[in-house]
Amino acid sequence: MLQDLRRERLGRLKGLLAQSPKLAASYEDAKRVVRAFRRPAFYxxxxxxxxxxxxxxxxxxxxxxxxxxxxxxxxxxxxxxxxxxxxxxxxxxxxxxxxxxxxxxxxxxxxxxxxxxxxxxxxxxxxxxxxxxxxxxxxxxxxxxxxxxxxxxxxxxxxxxxxxxxxxxxxxxxxxxxxxxxxxxxxxxxxxxxxxxxxxxxxxxxxxxxxxxxxxxxxxxxxxxxxxxxxxxxxxxxxxxxxxxxxxxxxxxxxxxxxxxxxxxxxxxxxxxxxxxxxxxxxxxxxxxxxxxxxxxxxxxxxxxxxxxxxxxxxxxxxxxxxxxxxFELRDEDVSSPAAFAAWLEMIETAGRIFLIERDGQPARTRDRMNLSVAAMEPAE
Structure with missing residues (x-):
C-alpha cells in the first residue's frame, strides 16, 4: 500500500515537472538539500x-x-x-x-x-x-x-x-x-x-x-x-x-x-x-x-x-x-498542483539556507534564491 502511494505521488511529480519544466532546476536543488539530511543524528x-x-x-x-x-x-x-x-x-x-x-x-x-x-x-x-x-x-x-x-x-x-x-x-x-x-x-x-x-x-x-x-x-x-x-x-x-x-x-x-x-x-x-x-x-x-x-x-x-x-x-x-x-518528504498536498509544488520547493530551499553552509572543499550548492514566481509555473509553449 505504501509503495503504491509513493508510486502514485511520483507519477504526479513527473506530471508537474512536465507541465512546468522551469521548476526542474529548482527540484534538483531541493534534492541536494534533502540528501544532506538523509541520515541525521543529535548529539x-x-x-x-x-x-x-x-x-x-x-x-x-x-x-x-x-x-x-x-x-x-x-x-x-x-x-x-x-x-x-x-x-x-x-x-x-x-x-x-x-x-x-x-x-x-x-x-x-x-x-x-x-x-x-x-x-x-x-x-x-x-x-x-x-x-x-x-x-x-x-x-x-x-x-x-x-x-x-x-x-x-x-x-x-x-x-x-x-x-x-x-x-x-x-x-x-x-x-x-x-x-x-x-x-x-x-x-x-x-x-x-x-x-x-x-x-x-x-x-x-x-x-x-x-x-x-x-x-x-x-x-x-x-x-x-x-x-x-x-x-x-x-x-x-x-x-x-x-x-x-x-x-x-x-x-x-x-x-x-x-x-x-x-x-x-x-x-x-x-x-x-x-x-x-x-x-x-x-x-x-x-x-x-x-x-x-x-x-x-x-x-x-x-x-x-x-x-x-x-x-x-x-x-x-x-x-x-x-x-x-x-x-523534507513530499506529501500528497505538495504535488496537488504546480503552485503547491512550487511552495514545497520554496520551503526546502529555505530549510537549506537555515541549516546548511558549504564548508571549504565542498562542491558549492547554488546560493541564489530559486525562481518560484508565478511565471516559473507556467507551462512551456
Missing amino acids: EISTRCNLFCEGCYHFSDDFHAPASEVNDAQAWDEFFAAEGARGVTMAYFVGAEPALEQERLIAASAHFPYGNIGTNGTIALDPSIPYRIGVSVWGVDEEVDASLRGASAFGKALKNYAGDRRAIMLYTLSKANLADVPRLVETCADHDLPVTFNMYSPTQTYMRKLGGAEANDRKYFRISSAASNLLWDDESLHETRRVMEEVMERFPETVVYSSAYNEWSTRSGPLYDIDPETGVARDCHSRMTGTMRYYKTDMSHAAQEKCGTSDAICSECRMYSGGWSSK
Missing part, C-alpha cells in the same frame, strides 16, 4: 548552561545529568569517527549550551559533512568550527530579553557573531516578544546577520506548573502564570502570521523564512497527526525512529519514538526543528 554536547530560559526545553523537572559523562577528548574523537562511519550526514549539536564544550565540537568537525549548532550566543565559537550556528534569541529589548532568559543575551550575541557567515539568528517567537520582531530584523540587518524564526512550544513541565498554579521560582518559571504565559491562541497565531509576512516583505535579504511554512506553522490546532493513545506525533520527522539517534553526554542513546526534546508536548509543538524536518 548532546553539554549538560550545563549559563542562562535560565523561561519554560526551558532542556531542564525539565525530571532532568538528570548522566552519571558518567565522557570528558576524554580522544574518546569524543573516536565516538564521532564511528558516527561518521555509520553514515551520519547531518549532525545536530545541542545541549544545554554546546559552546561550553567547544573541544567536542572541534573533534566532530573532522567527521561530518554538515552540522548545526544550537547556542545562546553569549560565548563565541572557535572560528575553526565549520558548521552552521543557530544563535537563539528571545528578546531585543534588554528588559524583555532578561525576563525571558534570566540575563540579557542578545547584545552579547551581536558582538560575538556580527558578520560571521556561519551564524543565523534564531528568534523564538512567543506572545511576550512578538512586538520586538521588526526591531530585531532591523538590528540583524545592521549587523550583517540573517535571521529566522522558531515558535515557543510548551513542555509538560511548563504546562504542569501552569495547571497547578505553582509559584514562580528563580530559574525556569520566573514570570509565567495562568493569566499571563507563553502559550499560543488563535489571535496570537494570526498576528504572528501577519508580522512574519510583513518582515519577509520588508527585509528579503535578511529574513530567511518561507510564506508557505509560515502559513502552516501558524494554523490553529495541532500541526501533526497525534496518536490518541500515546500523544506522540506520528508524522513528525524529528522522532527517534529508524537510523535517527539522540546521544547523551555519556554517549548512550535510548531507542524511543519521541524526539530529542522528550518533555515537549506533540499536540502543542511548533518547534522549527520538527517542523522543517517534516517538510
Whole structure:
C-alpha cells in the first residue's frame, strides 16, 4: 500500500515537472538539500548552561545529568569517527549550551559533512568550527530579553557573531516578544546577520506548573502564570502570521523564512497527526525512529519514538526543528498542483539556507534564491 502511494505521488511529480519544466532546476536543488539530511543524528554536547530560559526545553523537572559523562577528548574523537562511519550526514549539536564544550565540537568537525549548532550566543565559537550556528534569541529589548532568559543575551550575541557567515539568528517567537520582531530584523540587518524564526512550544513541565498554579521560582518559571504565559491562541497565531509576512516583505535579504511554512506553522490546532493513545506525533520527522539517534553526554542513546526534546508536548509543538524536518518528504498536498509544488520547493530551499553552509572543499550548492514566481509555473509553449 505504501509503495503504491509513493508510486502514485511520483507519477504526479513527473506530471508537474512536465507541465512546468522551469521548476526542474529548482527540484534538483531541493534534492541536494534533502540528501544532506538523509541520515541525521543529535548529539548532546553539554549538560550545563549559563542562562535560565523561561519554560526551558532542556531542564525539565525530571532532568538528570548522566552519571558518567565522557570528558576524554580522544574518546569524543573516536565516538564521532564511528558516527561518521555509520553514515551520519547531518549532525545536530545541542545541549544545554554546546559552546561550553567547544573541544567536542572541534573533534566532530573532522567527521561530518554538515552540522548545526544550537547556542545562546553569549560565548563565541572557535572560528575553526565549520558548521552552521543557530544563535537563539528571545528578546531585543534588554528588559524583555532578561525576563525571558534570566540575563540579557542578545547584545552579547551581536558582538560575538556580527558578520560571521556561519551564524543565523534564531528568534523564538512567543506572545511576550512578538512586538520586538521588526526591531530585531532591523538590528540583524545592521549587523550583517540573517535571521529566522522558531515558535515557543510548551513542555509538560511548563504546562504542569501552569495547571497547578505553582509559584514562580528563580530559574525556569520566573514570570509565567495562568493569566499571563507563553502559550499560543488563535489571535496570537494570526498576528504572528501577519508580522512574519510583513518582515519577509520588508527585509528579503535578511529574513530567511518561507510564506508557505509560515502559513502552516501558524494554523490553529495541532500541526501533526497525534496518536490518541500515546500523544506522540506520528508524522513528525524529528522522532527517534529508524537510523535517527539522540546521544547523551555519556554517549548512550535510548531507542524511543519521541524526539530529542522528550518533555515537549506533540499536540502543542511548533518547534522549527520538527517542523522543517517534516517538510523534507513530499506529501500528497505538495504535488496537488504546480503552485503547491512550487511552495514545497520554496520551503526546502529555505530549510537549506537555515541549516546548511558549504564548508571549504565542498562542491558549492547554488546560493541564489530559486525562481518560484508565478511565471516559473507556467507551462512551456
